[in-house]
Amino acid sequence: MEPKGETVMNVTVIGAGNSGLAMAAHLSKEGNKVTLWNHSRSTISKLMETHIIYCEGGIQGAINIDLVTDNIKIALKTPDIILITTPAHSHKELAELIAVNIEKETIIILNPGRTFGALEFQNVYRTHNNKITQTIAETQTIIYTCRKTAEDAVNIITFKNQVLISTFKVEENQAVINQLPECLKKYFIPAESMVQTSIGNVGMVLHCAPLLLNTGWTESKNSTYKYYFEGITPTIGKLLERIDEERVMVSEALGFKVETTKEWLIRTYHVTGKNIYECIQNNKSYETIEAPGSLKHRYIFEDIPCGLVPLESIGLKLGLSMSHTSLIIDLAVRLLDYDFRKEGRGLFFLHNGNGEMDIESF
Numbered sequence: 001m002e003p004k005g006e007t008v009m010n011v012t013v014i015g016a017g018n019s020g021l022a023m024a025a026h027l028s029k030e031g032n033k034v035t036l037w038n039h040s041r042s043t044i045s046k047l048m049e050t051h052i053i054y055c056e057g058g059i060q061g062a063i064n065i066d067l068v069t070d071n072i073k074i075a076l077k078t079p080d081i082i083l084i085t086t087p088a089h090s091h092k093e094l095a096e097l098i099a100v101n102i103e104k105e106t107i108i109i110l111n112p113g114r115t116f117g118a119l120e121f122q123n124v125y126r127t128h129n130n131k132i133t134q135t136i137a138e139t140q141t142i143i144y145t146c147r148k149t150a151e152d153a154v155n156i157i158t159f160k161n162q163v164l165i166s167t168f169k170v171e172e173n174q175a176v177i178n179q180l181p182e183c184l185k186k187y188f189i190p191a192e193s194m195v196q197t198s199i200g201n202v203g204m205v206l207h208c209a210p211l212l213l214n215t216g217w218t219e220s221k222n223s224t225y226k227y228y229f230e231g232i233t234p235t236i237g238k239l240l241e242r243i244d245e246e247r248v249m250v251s252e253a254l255g256f257k258v259e260t261t262k263e264w265l266i267r268t269y270h271v272t273g274k275n276i277y278e279c280i281q282n283n284k285s286y287e288t289i290e291a292p293g294s295l296k297h298r299y300i301f302e303d304i305p306c307g308l309v310p311l312e313s314i315g316l317k318l319g320l321s322m323s324h325t326s327l328i329i330d331l332a333v334r335l336l337d338y339d340f341r342k343e344g345r346g347l348f349f350l351h352n353g354n355g356e357m358d359i360e361s362f
Contacts, residue, residue, distance in 0.1 A: 008032055009181045012079040014094060015086035016044050016068075019111060021154040022144040023085055025053040025063045030183035035067040037075035039090075044068055046151045057146070058156035072101050081107045081179070085142065087298045088114035088306035095124035105132055107179060109165070113138025114306040115201045116345055118168070118194065137167040137176050140197045141268075143187040145285050158285040159187060160268045164200060166191035195256040202261045204307025205244050207299035209328045210236055211292065215335060218291055228286035237277030242324040244276070247311060253318045295336060304332050309344030317347065 009032045013024045016038035024036045038044045047053070047068045054062050069075055076082075076098065084094060091110060098108070110117045118138040125134065145157040165188045166173055173190030180188065191197050210231045211218060217225055225231055232240070244261045251258040265271055265279040273279035280286055292299060308329050315322040332340055 007182070009080045010078050011035070011181060012037060012075050012082045014038075014075070014082060014084040015090075016047065017085065017087075018146050018148045018154065019085040019142045019144055021053050021148055021152075022055075022059075022146040022156050023083055023111070023142075024065055025055050025154065026059055026144075026156075026183060027181055028053075028065050029055075029059060029061075029063050030181065032181050032183075033066045035069065035075050035079070036065050037069055037072060039070065041070040043151065044070065050152065052152060054150070054153040056149075056153075056155050058144075058159055072097055076102045078104075079106050081109070081181070084108065084110050087302040088112075088117055089302050091117050091121050091306075092124050095121045096128050099125045099128035102129070102132060102134075105134060107135045107137065107176060109176075110136075110138040111143075112141050112201065112203070113197060114203065114302065115198050115310045116347075117198070117306065118166075119198070120345055122168070135167060135172075135176065137165055137173075138194070138197050139188070140164040140191070140200045141203065143184070145289075147289070157288070158269075161187060162189045162267060163187055164189060164191040164196050166194045166197045168194065170194070193254075193256040195251050195254045196258055199247060199251040199254065199256075199311065200258040200264075201307055202244075202264050204303045204311065205240055205247060205261045206232075207303040208308055208332065209239055209243065211295065211297065211299045212328065212331050212335060213239075214291065215295060218293065218295060224293070225291050226287070227289050227291035228280050228283070229289075231291055232277060232280050234277045237275060237280070239324065240276050243328065246315060246320070246322050246325050249320055250311060250315045250318065253315075253320060300332060300336070304329060304340045305344030309341055310347065312341075313345075313347050 011027050011032050012035045013020050014037050016036055024034050028034045051065045051068055052062050053065060118136050122136050141163055143160050143163050147155050149155050167176055170193055177185055177188050213236055214231045248258055248260060262276050262279055269283050269285055271279050271282040273282050308325055312322045312325045329340055
C-alpha cells in the first residue's frame with residue numbers, strides 16, 4: 001500500500017536488531033520500499049523466507065518488508081537513503097563495506113552516531129572511496145524505544161519526539177530532514193552543531209554506570225530486575241549526574257552547550273522530576289524494560305568505547321577534569337579485563353595535518 005499523496009522512497013535499513021526491525025516495519029507500513037540488510041544471515045534467516053515483521057505496541061500487526069538480504073551489493077543498489085541502526089562499534093566496518101560497494105550518491109544516517117560516529121564514518125569512508133561523495137549525518141538517539149522480542153518480532157514501546165540530527169554543514173540539517181521519508185520527518189529537529197548529537201549522546205550516561213554497579217544482580221541466575229526502575233537508585237542517579245556534568249562541560253568547551261540528561265528526559269518523554277532518578281521513576285516508557293542478563297552487552301561494549309572513551313579523550317585534551325567518566329571506564333576495564341580505551345574511538349579523525357585538534361569539524 002502506497003501512502004496517499006506521499007513519495008515512495010527506496011530505503012535501505014542496515015541492521016536487524018531492536019531499532020532495525022522497528023524502523024523497517026515503520027517505513028514499510030507507511031508504504032516505502034524497504035530493503036533490510038544484516039551482516040549475519042542466521043539473524044535474518046526466517047525474515048528472508050517470510051519477509052514479515054510482527055509488531056506490537058506503537059505499531060501493530062504483521063508488516064511485509066520488500067526485501068531482506070545479507071548481500072551488501074544488493075542492499076546498496078538503488079537506495080534513496082541509507083539508515084544505519086547497528087551498534088556504534090560496527091560503524092567503522094560498515095563505512096568501509098559501504099565505501100567499496102556503493103555506486104551512487106545518497107544520504108547515510110547513523111541512528112544514532114553515539115559520540116563522533118559521523119566523524120569516524122566519514123574518515124573511514126573517504127579512505128576507501130574518494131570518488132562518490134555521500135551526505136553523512138548522525139542522530140542524537142534512535143526515535144524508537146523498542147525491544148526485539150523474536151527474530152521476526154519487535155515491541156515498539158514509544159516514539160521519541162524532537163530527536164536532534166546533524167550533518168557536517170549545519171545549514172543543511174533542515175534539508176536533510178526534508179529528504180527523509182515522510183513518516184520520519186516529524187520526529188526530528190535540526191541540531192545547531194554536531195556537538196549536540198555527539199556530545200549530546202545521553203546513552204553513555206544512562207547505560208554504562210548502572211549496569212556495572214549492578215553486576216551482582218545482572219549475573220544472578222535466580223532473579224532479574226527492571227533496568228531503569230530498579231537498577232537506577234537515588235545514589236546511582238547522583239553519580240549519573242556527576243558524569244553528566246562532565247559531558248556538558250565538554251560541550252561548553254567546544255562552544256555548544258548540550259542539554260542535561262534530566263532536560264533530555266523531560267523533553268523527550270514529557271516527564272517531570274527534580275533529578276535524573278525522579279525523571280526515570282516518572283517515565284512510563286521505562287517501566288517494563290528488563291536489565292541485560294550479562295555485562296557483555298551493548299550498554300558496555302558500545303557505550304563505553306563509542307561514548308565514554310571519546311568523551312574522556314576530548315575532555316582531557318581540552319584540559320578538563322573527567323574523574324567520574326574515567327572512574328566508570330576504569331571499573332569496566334577491571335571487571336571485564338578489556339582495554340576499552342585501546343579499542344575505543346580515538347581522536348585521530350579530529351586532527352588536521354599539523355597534529356592539532358580540528359574543532360571546526362563540528
